[in-house]
Amino acid sequence: MNVTLQSAKMMGAGLATMGTTGVGAGVGIVFGSLVMAYARNPSLKQQLFGYTILGFALTEAVATFATMMAFLITFT
Template sequence: MIMIGKLIGAGIAAVALGGAAMGIGTIFSALIAGTSRNPSLRRELFQMAILGFALTEAMGLFALMMALIILYAF
């Protein structure tokens, strides 16, 4: 019974990985759209996109870490 709870909890925590993937896709699609609208701002837009990518990826890694902790720590 405890193992079922662990698997359900890890699955719920892993759902955030899909959200992180969608967020990264949104960031880079906005970068492409912004660069196509104003190519002179490419450098600034790229820097902001990399910052957004890093923060979004960090949240995905935290979710993965929580899923693994739920599975294996207790």
């Protein structure tokens, strides 16, 4: 394989993983919001938890897609 192509693939894979940098902050925001909302209105515990799990799953999907793209760039 051409060295230039290989280095471009590695740089592309590195840039693709930059999508995971905001995921940690996103998950923190989601669960921090759960704690604040639960502290304000404890009677909505089940509904708030359902929304939190949905937010967590959507946030983690971004990390999964970014990692998948990095693997696709690297191994194809």
